[in-house]
Amino acid sequence: MRVAGVNRSGLYYEPVGENEENLRLMRLLDEQYTRTPFYGSRKMTEWLALQGHAVNRKRVSRLMDLLGIEAVYPKPKLSQPGEGHRIYPYLLRDTTVDRVNQVWSTDITYIRMAQGFCTWWR
Secondary structure (H helix, E strand, O other), X not given: OOOOOOOHHHHXXXXXXXXXXXXXXXXXXXXXXXXXXXXXXHHHHHHHHHOOOOOOHXXXXXXXXXXXXXXXXXXXXXXXXXXXXXXXXXXXOOOOOOOOOOOOOOOEEEEEEOOEEEEEEO
């Protein structure tokens, strides 16, 4: 075994699967995630406590990782440009605005409504 550089214990090791309680918790987490995909490990821990399962947040986080689920929320750095994205120059940088109608601008405001957004142009 020295020639291959592998320990004998690594050859015969068979990983132990999850116990029945963890499998039951994983099923509950999967069902709740289907209903509320925005729940993270903290909220899932609270929900499980309300269902009568006293579990640690770290355990819930580990089980969520095993299931491959994570809370749906805006990730950081969303306004960073993508690779290869061209950055356009600001054309009015050295311009002095000294007369009417020399420079025009606009603003688009999105107002959240019950059924979507209302767009307001100025």
